[in-house]
Amino acid sequence: xxxxxxxxxLFLLLRFGSFVESIIVPVDFLxxxxxxxxxxxxxxxxxxxxxxxxxxPCSFAGVYCDGDxxxxxxxxxxxxxxxxxxxxxDPAIGKLSALTELSIxxxxxxxxxxxxxxxxxxxxxxxxxxxFLSGEIPASLGELRELKTLDLSYNQLTGSIPPxxxxxxxxxxxxxxxxxxxxxxxxxxxxxxxxxxLKRNNLTGVISPTSLPPSLQYLSLAWNQLTGxxxxxxxRLNQLNYLDLSLNRFTGAIPGQVFTFPxxxxxxxxNFFYGAIQPANQVTIPTVDLSYNRFSGELSxxxxxxxxxxxxNNRFSGQVPVSFVDRLLAANIQTLYLQHxxxxxxxxxxxxxxxxxxxxxxQYNCMVLPVQTPCPVKAGSQKTRPTTQxxxxxx
Numbered sequence: 001x002x003x004x005x006x007x008x009x010l011f012l013l014l015r016f017g018s019f020v021e022s023i024i025v026p027v028d029f030l031x032x033x034x035x036x037x038x039x040x041x042x043x044x045x046x047x048x049x050x051x052x053x054x055x056x057p058c059s060f061a062g063v064y065c066d067g068d069x070x071x072x073x074x075x076x077x078x079x080x081x082x083x084x085x086x087x088x089x090d091p092a093i094g095k096l097s098a099l100t101e102l103s104i105x106x107x108x109x110x111x112x113x114x115x116x117x118x119x120x121x122x123x124x125x126x127x128x129x130x131x132f133l134s135g136e137i138p139a140s141l142g143e144l145r146e147l148k149t150l151d152l153s154y155n156q157l158t159g160s161i162p163p164x165x166x167x168x169x170x171x172x173x174x175x176x177x178x179x180x181x182x183x184x185x186x187x188x189x190x191x192x193x194x195x196x197x198l199k200r201n202n203l204t205g206v207i208s209p210t211s212l213p214p215s216l217q218y219l220s221l222a223w224n225q226l227t228g229x230x231x232x233x234x235x236r237l238n239q240l241n242y243l244d245l246s247l248n249r250f251t252g253a254i255p256g257q258v259f260t261f262p263x264x265x266x267x268x269x270x271n272f273f274y275g276a277i278q279p280a281n282q283v284t285i286p287t288v289d290l291s292y293n294r295f296s297g298e299l300s301x302x303x304x305x306x307x308x309x310x311x312x313n314n315r316f317s318g319q320v321p322v323s324f325v326d327r328l329l330a331a332n333i334q335t336l337y338l339q340h341x342x343x344x345x346x347x348x349x350x351x352x353x354x355x356x357x358x359x360x361x362x363q364y365n366c367m368v369l370p371v372q373t374p375c376p377v378k379a380g381s382q383k384t385r386p387t388t389q390x391x392x393x394x395x
Contacts, residue, residue: 034092076105094119106130
C-alpha cells in the first residue's frame with residue numbers, strides 16, 4: 001500500500017512538475033497531505049483554499065521551502081481576530097526533516113503534541129498557543145538541540161516540565177503560561193535564556209538558586225504554588241526588566257539589590273515574604289507591588305520615586321516619610337496604597353488638594369486619618385485599626 005501511495009505521488013510530481021518552479025521531496029509531500037487531512041478551517045477561515053496538491057506545495061499558504069524541502073510551516077491566518085483551525089496535529093509532521101519553524105494560530109487544535117516532532121532536528125521555533133492541546137509535554141523535545149523558542153501557552157497541558165526541556169542548550173524563550181502543569185521547575189542550562197513565562201499553572205516546590213540563568217530578562221511565575229526563599233535566586237538575576245512572583249507561597253526576605261535592577265514592573269504581592277524593605281539606592285521602578293505579605297519596619301524614603309506603590313496589607317509601621325506627601329501632591333505618585341498596616345502618622349494637611357490623577361489609601365492603620373480619600377472596596381469600612389492591635393504591635 002505504501003509503495004502504491006508513493007507511486008501515485010511520483011506520478012503527480014512527474015505529471016505536473018513541468019508547470020512549477022520547484023518540487024518538494026516525496027516524504028515532505030506525503031507529510032503535508034497527512035497534515036492537511038488532520039486539520040480543517042474553522043468557520044470563516046479559508047486558509048487551506050490554496051492547498052491544492054496538483055500544484056507546487058511550496059506555493060501553499062503558510063508553507064516555506066528551501067530547494068526541495070519544507071523549512072517552515074505557519075498554519076492558519078495570522079491576522080488578529082481571524083478564525084483559526086480545528087483538528088489534531090498529525091504525527092507525520094515529524095517527517096519534515098528540514099523544518100526550522102512551526103507555528104499554529106489560535107484555534108481549536110486538540111489532542112497531544114506528537115512525540116514525532118522531535119524528529120525535526122533543525123527546529124528552532126515552535127509556537128502553538130491558545131488552542132486546546134492536552135496531555136504532557138513530550139520529553140523528546142529535549143532532542144531539539146537547535147530550539148530557541150518554545151511557546152505552548154494557553155492550552156490544557158498537564159504533567160511536569162521535562163528536565164530535558166531545561167537542558168536545551170540554546171533556548172531563549174520558554175512560554176508555557178496558562179496550562180495545568182505541575183511539579184517543580186527543572187534546572188535551565190541555557191546561558192542565552194532571556195524569557196520564562198510559567199504563570200497560571202500548578203507548579204510546586206522550592207526554586208534552586210542555580211536553576212535560573214543570569215541571562216534572564218523576563219520572569220513570570222505568578223499564580224502557582226511555589227514555596228521557599230528566593231533571595232539567593234534573585235541576587236543572580238540582575239538583568240531582569242520584568243519580575244512577577246505574585247500569588248505563590250514564597251517566604252523569606254527580599255534583598256535590597258532587587259530594587260536596583262532595570263525592572264519596569266516588580267510584582268511580589270500575595271506571598272509570605274517578610275522583613276524590612278531596604279533599597280540600596282533611590283528606586284526608579286515605575287510599579288512596585290509588595291501587598292499582602294508580611295513585610296515590616298519603617299517605610300524607606302528611597303521608595304518615594306515609585307509611581308505606583310502598593311504596600312497594603314503588610315506590617316509596616318512608623319511615620320510615612322514627608323517625601324511621599326510631596327511627590328503625591330505634585331502628582332508624581334499615581335497610586336500610594338498604605339492601608340492595613342501599622343503606620344502611626346503622615347504629615348499631610350486636612351486641606352491638602354490631592355490631584356485627581358493620584359490615589360491615596362491610608363485606612364486601617366494606627367492613626368487618625370488626616371484626610372478622607374477613596375479606597376478600594378477590599379480595604380473594608382473601618383477607618384482605623386483597633387487600639388489593642390496597635391498597642392500589641394508596639395509592645
